[in-house]
Amino acid sequence: MTATDTARTTPARALTPDRRRRDVASTVFVSVLWACLLVAALFLFYVLITIVVSGVSRLDANxxxxxxxxxxxxxxxxxxxxxxxxxxxxxxxxxxxxxxxxxxxxxxxxxxxxxxxxxxxxxxxxxxxxxxxxxxxxxxxxxxxxxxxxxxxxxxxxxxxxxxxxxxxxxxxxxxxxxxxxxxxxxxxxxxxxxxxxxxxxxxxxxxxxxxxxxxxxxxxxxxxxxxxxxxxxxxxxxxxxxxxxxxxxxxxxxxxxxxxxxxxxxxxxxxxxxxxxxxxxxxxxxxxxxxxxxxxxxxx
Amino acid sequence: MVNPGKDQHMSPTSPPGTAQDTAGIHLAVGDRAPEQPRSAGAAMATENLHVYYGDFLAVRDVDLQFDDRRITALIGPSGCGKSTVLRCLNRMNDLVPGARVEGRVTYHGTDIYGPGVDEIEVRRRIGMVFQKPNPFPKSIYDNVAYGPRVTGAKDHLDDTVEQALRGAALWDEVKDKLKQNAYGLSGGQQQRLCIARAIATRPDVLLMDEPCSALDPIATSKIEDLMGELVQDFTIVIVTHNMQQAARVSHSTAFFTAQPDEHGDRVGTLVEFDRTLKIFEDPADKRTEDYISGKFG
CATH class of the missing domain: 1.10.3720.10 (MetI-like)
Structure with a gap:
């Protein structure tokens, strides 16, 4: 067992490289996606809220x-x-x-x-x-x-x-x-x-x-x-x-x-x-x- | 009707094969085929059959005879045209745009591509079971009753459904859940349901296009047993990739291969057609021998 573990240390190290650069790239990308989504959603909510606020007073049976x-x-x-x-x-x-x-x-x-x-x-x-x-x-x-x-x-x-x-x-x-x-x-x-x-x-x-x-x-x-x-x-x-x-x-x-x-x-x-x-x-x-x-x-x- | 002996055989009091199939898995398939009695000559035959898809010649010059109440197997490597030939036998190829048939396909002597022949009537007499079990998204009962309903044979529908399910060795497994959706059945049960659906219209010939290729060995064995029962009432033509299956169940075997023609296009060609025993033990053609001994395909 021990022998096998030692023998495999080198290839195993290849699985844990320095991930920081890749992580930064994916974080930036996901943030951009979130920002786009947020702009669309905020605008929609703004419109909906304006309509509700301005119209609620006349939302009656008449x-x-x-x-x-x-x-x-x-x-x-x-x-x-x-x-x-x-x-x-x-x-x-x-x-x-x-x-x-x-x-x-x-x-x-x-x-x-x-x-x-x-x-x-x-x-x-x-x-x-x-x-x-x-x-x-x-x-x-x-x-x-x-x-x-x-x-x-x-x-x-x-x-x-x-x-x-x-x-x-x-x-x-x-x-x-x-x-x-x-x-x-x-x-x-x-x-x-x-x-x-x-x-x-x-x-x-x-x-x-x-x-x-x-x-x-x-x-x-x-x-x-x-x-x-x-x-x-x-x-x-x-x-x-x-x-x-x-x-x-x-x-x-x-x-x-x-x-x-x-x-x-x-x-x-x-x-x-x-x-x-x-x-x-x-x-x-x-x-x-x-x-x-x-x-x-x-x-x- | 086409098959006078069948009504009696499929009566509820003598369910064909049901006891055996449900008592346990019947594994002793093998030499059942040669024992079959009587054959009243050819139920179907092809003469000089050529099939084109547009300008492409898919199959050339096929002469075959399908003996009445016998199982004929069509074997060969992929692309050899065996499924194409099978789909010509009940005019399912009509549905493929550009498909064209030359030569004759006869059913008890009548050319099914002849003038005045109604392809709907052809399919009512020559049923088909497909590679992938294809039950309708309906109840088990409605699946089997579909054929009789569309053909207008709505009298005694309950009896028809029961007989067809018994004939397909499925009755005991589903008799308490006829109203349940067919998609709840296992793959093997679905395929036997499709067989029940095919025989519910009381056809004469049953075409099976690799009916076991989507099934596990146990379900395959059940279908093979069932074929041994069905052949007493139906002429069966089966396309199979599985050579052992052809050897186990069929009386006659046709071996197809794809031969390059003068332009280099691969055209499905009938190499050899003989009794199954002869094909597997003493093939006349070298290509047949190579295929069944596993040298190619």
Whole structure:
């Protein structure tokens, strides 16, 4: 034993070199990372605290039950904008989810990637996801609000604009969830004589639902916070009534906030912050739901 | 149906092989294969089979016969095209973009690539078990019931599931937990579940693509025993890397290798096809002899 220990002293010494220089380098590196993180987090907290402090005085029942008013800002609320957001985003989901999921199923399960038009569609979908949202507003303004469809500046026009906006995101999220289902599951299903459609409907979609739901909710939460395209298709009006249908004039939360911010009177300031706070809460709730869905139902293959 | 004798055999009162498989591990595999009775000629055959992936010739000129209710083993080194040939037998290669088949693959004399043949119907008669156990993320019951459900055979589903699980020597292990998720089973149990799933649609032919390569020796031995039972009702074609396995379970063996063609591309080629005993004891081709004696591959 002793002999062996002595014999191995020299190589063992190589394991304990002077570590100081290396330690300094890694400490500096970790400190820089921490500093970057701190800057981002501090800024975020500053914004959140400012909003809470400035808006908390108007975080009352009036905020969600009253209509906006230029005459009595102290008791005004954003009730029409809440209803408008729910209506517009709900219809957006009804349009975008079936279209997006169906398109993704086609691209992922049926399209032959060697055909040029399938590749063209794929390239376009990816590019559409990067198109600035106001472009979709202009598109809908030109084709839906005005001729040929001539719907006017109504809630349905807003839904169409948002649906077009999030469609590429839904398609990409759905395709990724479908792709995550292992090939063995497809093979196993087809090998017992299931058709492609049965395989999609009974195996792939159920397995992909958590991913599709997560991606869709995140896309919809983007739609909730979107103002630019809606400004072009009619959400600008300072309305004081609750929208009552698809062809009603409407406004949504971000546009309402924008309108409040334009007002010059002092009493609008807390109202604006309170409305922002409400929007943030809605978005956090949506994103939280997405995270919970992903953690609870996501499958590891 | 395709297999008139099977219903009787798979009835709950005479579970095939169940008692033996659960009483203990049956290690005495070996000469079971030659004892098998009756063969009504070829269930399937390939004639001049060439398989292309795009422009790449993967397998050339394969002529094989798969005798009814016999086990045929396809062996050979990696890349020799044995799995490709297997996947042609139930048109699973249709799913690979660019895959193309030339020549004939016949099922009881009918070309399964012929006009008017429905690949879905082909797969209902020619079942498949894969290399990696691939149960669906569903309950044990729903896994076995999947085939009958998608093929519309939903009557007496409970009986069908029980018979299939008994046929795969799994019933006694899972009968009290049919509603549990199949992912809770061990690897060997999952593979037998996949066999149960494959036989639940009452196919005629069972293709097995290296069914034991992901399993430990005990689970492998159970599957091999099971194959000895299944061959009474099914024609079995098995791809295996394990030469001992081919020697233990099969009646006939086809040896493939990858031969360079005139452009230097390696093309899967059938070297020798004969009774298993002949292949392993007196191979006609030097390449076969080298492979089975461990000189290459």
């Amino acid at each position: 905020l969600i039950t009253q209509a906006p008013s230029t005459i009595r800002p102290a008791t005004a609320g954003v009730q029409p904008a809440i209803v408008g957001t729910l209506l517009v985003v709900g219809v957006t989901a009804l349009i975008a989810l079936p279209l997006g999921i169906a398109a993704a199923i086609y691209l992922e399960e049926y399209a032959d990637p060697r055909r040029w038009f399938n590749r063209a569609i794929e390239l376009n979908v990816q590019n559409l996801a990067a198109v600035p949202s106001i472009i979709f507003g202009i598109l809908v303004l030109a084709f839906v609000v005005r001729a040929p469809l001539n719907f006017g500046a109504v809630a349905l026009s807003g839904s169409i604009a948002l649906a077009l906006l999030i469609l590429p995101v839904v398609i990409i999220a759905t395709r990724e969830s479908l792709r995550a289902v292992p090939r063995e599951i497809r093979d196993g299903s087809l090998a017992v004589g299931a058709t492609r459609w049965q395989t999609v409907w009974r195996q792939l979609l159920p397995a992909a639902v958590p991913g599709i739901a997560t991606g869709s909710i995140l896309a919809l939460s983007r739609a909730v916070g979107e103002a630019a395209p809606l400004i072009l298709v009619g959400a600008t009006t300072f309305i004081t009534f609750t929208p009552d249908g698809l062809f009603s004039r409407y406004t949504v939360m971000p546009v309402q906030i924008f309108n409040f911010a334009l007002q010059s009177r002092e009493a609008f300031i807390p109202l604006t912050y309170a409305a922002i706070l409400l929007l943030i809460v809605i978005l956090l709730a949506l994103n939280g739901t997405a995270i919970v869905l992903r953690n609870r139902f996501a499958r590891r293959w």
